[in-house]
C-alpha cells in the first residue's frame with residue numbers, strides 16, 4: 693500500500709518511523725511519502741491560508757497550493773483515494789479502516805485553520821475518489837493527528853504488520869457476529885497482584901466456559917459503556933456462539 697500525506701507540519705508524521713508502522717515500512721508493506729504543502733507555495737512567506745469569503749472566524753487554506761500538490765503527487769490519470777479529515781466528515785469507523793486497508797493508494801490531505809477551500813475537494817472528485825471523514829464529535833486543531841489515527845487503524849489490518857502475538861480477529865467492531873461488543877477485561881501474570889486475583893474461570897482450562905465468561909463480560913461492559921451497540925447485535929448469533937463453544 694502506498695500512502696501520501698500532505699501537511700504544513702510534516703514532522704507530525706515522524707512517529708510513522710516507530711514500532712509496527714516503521715517495521716511495515718522497512719518490510720515494504722507500506723510505502724509512505726510525507727509532503728510539506730508549503731513546497732507548492734511561491735510567495736516569500738509561503739502563504740497557505742487567507743480570510744474566509746462571507747466573513748467569519750479564522751482562516752481558510754488556499755486552493756492553489758493544494759491543487760498543485762495533488763497534481764504533482766497524483767498526476768492524471770493516477771487516481772489515489774483522497775482522504776480528507778474534517779469535523780464535518782462521515783464517521784471513520786472500523787469498517788472504514790477495513791475498507792481502506794484494501795486500497796492500493798491513499799492520499800491524506802491534512803487541513804489546518806478552519807479547513808481547506810471546498811473547491812479543492814470538488815476539483816479532485818473530477819479525477820479521483822474523495823472521502824471527507826471525521827474521527828468523532830470533538831474538535832481538533834488540524835488533520836494531522838486524525839491522519840495518524842487513521843493510518844494506525846488501517847495499517848494494523850494489513851497482512852504482516854501485526855506480530856504473531858497480536859491479532860485483529862477479536863477487535864471490538866471487527867466484522868463478525870459479535871462485532872458490536874466491546875472487549876471484556878484482560879489479565880496476565882501474576883495470578884495475584886496486590887491481593888487481587890485473576891478470575892478463577894480464566895485459570896480453569898475450560899475453554900467453553902472461558903468463552904462464555906468472556907462473552908458475558910463483553911456484554912456487561914458494552915451495556916455499561918455503549919448500550920446503543922447492543923441494539924445492533926444479532927440475537928441468533930449470540931445463541932449460535934453459545935452453542936458453538
Ligand SMILES: CC(C)N1CCN(Cc2ccc(Cn3ccc4ccc(-c5n[nH]c(N)c5C#N)cc43)cc2)CC1
Nearest residue numbers: 777778803804806826827828830831832833834835838
Ligand atoms: C464557519 C465557522 C463558524 N465554523 C467554525 C467551526 N469550524 C469547525 C472547525 C473547527 C476546527 C477545525 C480545525 N481543523 C482543520 C482541519 C481539520 C481536520 C480535522 C479536524 C477534526 N476535528 N475533529 C475531528 N474529529 C476531526 C477529524 N477528522 C479539525 C480540523 C476545522 C473546522 C467550522 C467553521
